[in-house]
Amino acid sequence: MIPFxxxxxxxxxxxxxxxxxxxxxxxxxxxxxxxxxxKIRFKKKFAIMSNSWTNALISILLSLKLKPKDEVxxxxxTFVACANVxxxxxxxxxxxxxxxxxxxxDLKDCFNKxxxxxxxxxxxxxxxxxxxxxxxKKKIPKNIFIIEDSAHAFCGEYNNNILGKYSDxxxxxxxxxxxxxxxxxxxxxxxxxxxxxxxxxxxNNGMTKPAFKRFVNNKYIPWDVYNYGFKANLSDIxxxxxxxxxxxxxxxxxxxxxxxxxxxxxLSKIPQISFPKDRPNKNRDYYLFPIGVExxxxxxxxxxxxxxxxxxxxxxxxxxxxxxxxxxxxNTSCPISEKWxxxxxxxxxxxxxxTKEIKKICLEIKKFFNKTNYCNL
Numbered sequence: 001m002i003p004f005x006x007x008x009x010x011x012x013x014x015x016x017x018x019x020x021x022x023x024x025x026x027x028x029x030x031x032x033x034x035x036x037x038x039k040i041r042f043k044k045k046f047a048i049m050s051n052s053w054t055n056a057l058i059s060i061l062l063s064l065k066l067k068p069k070d071e072v073x074x075x076x077x078t079f080v081a082c083a084n085v086x087x088x089x090x091x092x093x094x095x096x097x098x099x100x101x102x103x104x105x106d107l108k109d110c111f112n113k114x115x116x117x118x119x120x121x122x123x124x125x126x127x128x129x130x131x132x133x134x135x136x137k138k139k140i141p142k143n144i145f146i147i148e149d150s151a152h153a154f155c156g157e158y159n160n161n162i163l164g165k166y167s168d169x170x171x172x173x174x175x176x177x178x179x180x181x182x183x184x185x186x187x188x189x190x191x192x193x194x195x196x197x198x199x200x201x202x203x204n205n206g207m208t209k210p211a212f213k214r215f216v217n218n219k220y221i222p223w224d225v226y227n228y229g230f231k232a233n234l235s236d237i238x239x240x241x242x243x244x245x246x247x248x249x250x251x252x253x254x255x256x257x258x259x260x261x262x263x264x265x266x267l268s269k270i271p272q273i274s275f276p277k278d279r280p281n282k283n284r285d286y287y288l289f290p291i292g293v294e295x296x297x298x299x300x301x302x303x304x305x306x307x308x309x310x311x312x313x314x315x316x317x318x319x320x321x322x323x324x325x326x327x328x329x330x331n332t333s334c335p336i337s338e339k340w341x342x343x344x345x346x347x348x349x350x351x352x353x354x355t356k357e358i359k360k361i362c363l364e365i366k367k368f369f370n371k372t373n374y375c376n377l
Contacts, residue, residue, distance in 0.1 A: 002361065004311040005177040006352040015240035022236070027204075028212040030236035030243070035187070037246045038172075042164045044189040046196035049239060050203055053151050053173035055232035056186035057085045060147060060169050061120070062229075063198040066091040070119040074149075075105035076318045076334035077341060078124045082149060083319050091119070095320050097334040101277040103290075104131045106336070111139060120145045125153035125163070127315075128285035129278055133166040134159045147171060154180055155253055157282040164189055174242060179252055179287055179351075182241040185234050203232035255351045256286040262355065263289050263347065266362035270369060272297075274343075288315055289349040295342040302345065304368045310361055311348065317341040 019030055027049070035047035050056035066072070072086045076095040086093045094113055099106045105123045114121075121144055123131040133148060140146075148164060151173035156163050164170040169192075174185035190196055204210055206229030214221050245252065267273050274292035278284065293301055305312050318337035319325050325332075347361055 001309040002348050002357050004313055004348050006350050007181055008351050015243050019236045019240040024212055024236045026235045027210050027233040028236045030239045031234055034239040034242050038187055038189055042162060042189050045191045048188045048196060048200050049234035050186040050232050051234050052184050053171055053186035054081050054085060056171050056188050059199045059203045059232055060188060061089045062202050063195050066119055069117050071115060071117045072120040073110060074122045075124050076320045076337035077103060077316055079316055080319055080322060083325060095332050095334050097336050100336050102129060102279055103276040103340055104129060107135060118144055120147055122147045122149055124149040127290055128153050128287040130156045130158050130284055132158060137166040152287040153285040154249055156284045180242060180245040182238040185238050202229040205229045205231060252351055253285060259353055260286045260289055262358050272369060289347045290315060291345050292343045293345055298343055298345055301368050305364060308364050310364060313346050314344055315346045
């Protein structure tokens with residue numbers, strides 16, 4: 001069996017054991033240490049840990065006090081949580097189509113859909129390929145916030161500047177299948193002190209002081225609540241799993257880059273398979289390995305691979321094709337996203353994947369096309 005994802009946490013140092021032996025299991029000094037690592041890595045003034053990417057984004061949008069008429073723009077080809085969160089805070093989703101080559105949010109379609117009600121634009125660094133946030137920022141009104149969805153990217157540069165440079169916020173995910181994982185978790189980086197303070201309070205039930213900062217030099221520091229909030233803080237147990245991965249991410253990225261290249265070398269020989277085109281990013285990240293296969297063959301290929309114990313998935317069906325959003329946003333169409341959603345397939349892609357396994361996966365894909373007489377190899 002070749003799993004779609006497999007973690008490699010055995011090499012982690014014993015931060016988890018130290019945390020369990022400490023007085024702090026929920027948010028405490030380990031979370032603070034992790035936040036400091038993120039601030040240094042991304043050259044930001046503030047970092048806030050969260051118990052999920054979803055709750056991190058909810059915290060940001062709540063801090064912006066969006067109204068029902070306010071619009072948040074997202075690419076149609078992304079995970080449904082992006083749209084769900086906007087709905088949950090009572091704002092309006094505006095779906096933007098993707099570029100046919102890169103599969104990233106299409107800038108032209110984005111600019112065409114900006115209105116007087118646009119408050120937020122949220123580009124996604126899909127599959128680890130970085131969106132051109134620099135070009136977006138140059139051409140939009142200054143009152144529009146940019147939130148980088150960095151669930152798929154933890155490194156990379158564009159215009160010689162690190163990820164997060166041109167946005168108001170960047171949001172990371174540490175979900176189970178991510179390149180850096182603690183099972184469930186997320187983080188926010190920003191340079192805004194005002195929003196950082198609001199977000200930290202919102203994600204801690206509205207309280208002005210987290211539990212571990214209410215006692216200083218044997219004195220109790222009282223806390224208050226100035227606004228509502230909810231439970232979104234990360235525990236020190238989860239954060240302790242992240243520390244080594246953050247420190248050694250260059251090694252993780254290098255392994256995945258080599259796997260990406262091996263796949264590309266083998267599968268480029270099959271003319272009926274397409275790949276998203278890389279933007280000219282420096283040190284782009286490699287989260288998933290997506291391929292495109294004609295709609296009439298895609299699902300049959302999935303069955304063939306599963307029959308051979310190779311586990312694959314789809315990232316993603318266009319949100320505009322999902323029942324809830326199809327009904328609510330009836331007049332929205334993103335044809336390129338919808339086409340890619342019917343053709344896309346993600347192959348196993350993780351640091352534990354061996355060269356032998358990659359060759360087996362590619363061989364089974366070749367066998368499938370030979371069997372269907374669809375290509376000559």
